[in-house]
Amino acid sequence: MMLKARFIFVVQGAVTLTNVSGISHKLTVDSYAYLPPNVEHSLKCDGSATLVVFERRHASLENQPTEQIVGSTDQQPLLETPGEVFQLRKLIPTSIPYDFNIHIMDFQPGEYLNVKEVHYNQHGLLLLEGQGIYRLGDSWYPVQAGDAIWMAPFVPQWYAALGKSRSRYLLYKDVNRNPL
Ligand code: UGY
Numbered sequence: 001m002m003l004k005a006r007f008i009f010v011v012q013g014a015v016t017l018t019n020v021s022g023i024s025h026k027l028t029v030d031s032y033a034y035l036p037p038n039v040e041h042s043l044k045c046d047g048s049a050t051l052v053v054f055e056r057r058h059a060s061l062e063n064q065p066t067e068q069i070v071g072s073t074d075q076q077p078l079l080e081t082p083g084e085v086f087q088l089r090k091l092i093p094t095s096i097p098y099d100f101n102i103h104i105m106d107f108q109p110g111e112y113l114n115v116k117e118v119h120y121n122q123h124g125l126l127l128l129e130g131q132g133i134y135r136l137g138d139s140w141y142p143v144q145a146g147d148a149i150w151m152a153p154f155v156p157q158w159y160a161a162l163g164k165s166r167s168r169y170l171l172y173k174d175v176n177r178n179p180l
Pocket residue numbers: 103105117123157158171173
């Protein structure tokens with residue numbers, strides 16, 4: 001059986017998450033849950049909700065299980081970003097058992113990534129707020145809230161925020177495992 005971990009983030013509306021132990025959490029906008037591969041759960045929605053869901057075949061490590069996590073973006077501390085100006089929060093622990101993370105990155109209009117990044121990690125990105133321009137390789141894409149991007153390993157990447165309001169994006173990144 002293929003065991004997948006699941007990450008859920010609420011973009012709009014609300015859902016109730018209940019796990020096998022019968023413990024329920026109401027997830028509202030900006031809140032999220034990480035579910036280890038073996039945690040059976042259900043999601044219930046009374047009205048409407050828009051969710052981002054990532055699923056990944058979990059690369060487990062012996063005796064290092066991952067835990068269920070429920071949180072919200074605004075509870076997470078701002079992290080250091082040496083050489084960069086954007087604001088960074090991480091929604092999942094950075095410890096070794098976790099094989100991906102979800103970053104929330106904020107840019108004010110006119111701010112941009114200083115580093116034109118190239119790395120083995122893949123990204124899935126959803127622009128939650130604002131607008132700007134994303135460079136992928138030699139192509140430049142105008143993007144706005146609601147747009148999604150998949151970035152393959154080693155694709156050169158760069159973002160500049162435009163418009164009159166904050167840009168915020170949610171970014172999946174595989175970490176802590178040898179990609180080969
Ligand atoms: O952490 C990252 O790889 C992130 N700075 N990449 C990105 O925003 N495209």
